[in-house]
Amino acid sequence: MLSDERLALFTKWRVGAFGRKLREVCEDVSYDDMAFEEKVELCVDAEIEARDGRKIERAVRSARFKIKDACVEDIYYLPDRSLTRDRVARLASCAWVEARESLVVISESGGGKSYVAQALGVSACRRLMSVRYARLNDMFREVNVARTEGRVYDALDRFSGPDLLMLDDFFTTPIENPLNAVDLFEMLEAREGRGSTLIASQLEPDQWYLRINSELCADSILNRVVEHARFLDIKGPNMREYTARLRAGKDEDYWK
Structure with missing residues (x-):
C-alpha cells in the first residue's frame, strides 16, 4: 500500500x-x-x-472573460433561436482560429451574443490557444491609461499578440477619442494573417461607419474585419429574460 x-x-x-x-x-x-x-x-x-x-x-x-463559466455545452438551442448544435460545434473546433480567420457574432441586446462568443473563447482555451477578451470601450480605456504613462505600445501589443482577440460590445457607443480609431486600426493591421479576431456586436457592419468619425479609418477597419470574416447572426428570444425565468422556476421549486 x-x-x-x-x-x-x-x-x-x-x-x-x-x-x-x-x-x-x-x-x-x-x-x-x-x-x-x-x-x-x-x-x-x-x-x-x-x-x-x-x-x-x-x-x-x-483571457479575462466576463462570464467565466461560459461553455458551449450550456448554450440553449431553442426552437425559435437561429442557432444550431452543428454550427456551434464547427466553430468550437476552432479550425477558424487555426486558419487565422475572423468571426463576427451579431444579435440584438439580450440575444446571447456575449455568452456564445465567450463560450467559443473558452473552447479556444481548451485547445491551449492564447485568448484575450475585452469590451471595446474597456480596451480603449486600458490603452488610453497606458498612453498617459508612456507605454501605449505595450498595451497595443497585449491585444495584438494573442491567437484569438475577442472584442465585445463592438461599437455599441461611438468612438469619442479619434486616437482610439487609429489604435483599433493598428491592432487589426498587426493581427492580419497572424491571429484571429472575434467581434460581438448589436450592429450590422454597415452601421459601424456611424460610430467612427474618420471615414478612412472606418474603411480600413471594416476591410480587415469583414472582408473574409465568418458571420454568426443570432436571432430569437431575449436570453436574459429566458434564463431569468428558468432561475425563478428553480427557486420556486426549491421552496416547495
Whole structure:
C-alpha cells in the first residue's frame, strides 16, 4: 500500500496526479488483472490530464472573460433561436482560429451574443490557444491609461499578440477619442494573417461607419474585419429574460 508519506513525495516532485492514480491502482482490486505497463500508462495519462487542466485554467484566467463559466455545452438551442448544435460545434473546433480567420457574432441586446462568443473563447482555451477578451470601450480605456504613462505600445501589443482577440460590445457607443480609431486600426493591421479576431456586436457592419468619425479609418477597419470574416447572426428570444425565468422556476421549486 502506498503510504501518505510516499504519496507526499509525488506532490513534492510535482507529479501529484501520477501518485494519486498510482495509489488508486494499488488499492483497487479491479486493476489487479492489468499488466504493469498498462497500470503505468494509466498513471501517466492521469498526470497529462491534470497538467493540461491546469494549463486550461491558466489560459481561461489570462483571457479575462466576463462570464467565466461560459461553455458551449450550456448554450440553449431553442426552437425559435437561429442557432444550431452543428454550427456551434464547427466553430468550437476552432479550425477558424487555426486558419487565422475572423468571426463576427451579431444579435440584438439580450440575444446571447456575449455568452456564445465567450463560450467559443473558452473552447479556444481548451485547445491551449492564447485568448484575450475585452469590451471595446474597456480596451480603449486600458490603452488610453497606458498612453498617459508612456507605454501605449505595450498595451497595443497585449491585444495584438494573442491567437484569438475577442472584442465585445463592438461599437455599441461611438468612438469619442479619434486616437482610439487609429489604435483599433493598428491592432487589426498587426493581427492580419497572424491571429484571429472575434467581434460581438448589436450592429450590422454597415452601421459601424456611424460610430467612427474618420471615414478612412472606418474603411480600413471594416476591410480587415469583414472582408473574409465568418458571420454568426443570432436571432430569437431575449436570453436574459429566458434564463431569468428558468432561475425563478428553480427557486420556486426549491421552496416547495
